[in-house]
Amino acid sequence: MPNNNRADRRTCPLCGDPREEAFKPFCSRGCRDRDLLSWFGETYRVPAVEPPEGSLAGEQGEED
Template identity: 60%
Template sequence: MTRAAPSCPICGQPVNQTFRPFCSRRCADVDLGRWFSEDYRVPTAEPAPPTEQEN
């Protein structure tokens, strides 16, 4: 059984082991920029704020 070569999640090009899981420094920087601009978010279950009746 052969494995398919992994592809860059940003552009789809073959992965370069130096920048894994990306193909280049550019794609790694694009991904980092998306985290900084909050394009990616980790879902959380935040509790609702307390109401005055609960105090």
């Protein structure tokens, strides 16, 4: 077995970025959450990664 995986052990398994100790073995909360949510099923949306749908909704819903 080749032992050249040394660097990979310190990288995020999702995106390959250097991982953070706080979120190990991932690089960020986003990657950690994404992996966590994947356990619940692909049907579940990932709010941490997807931009909020209400971004474009400005003055809608305010009727006087």
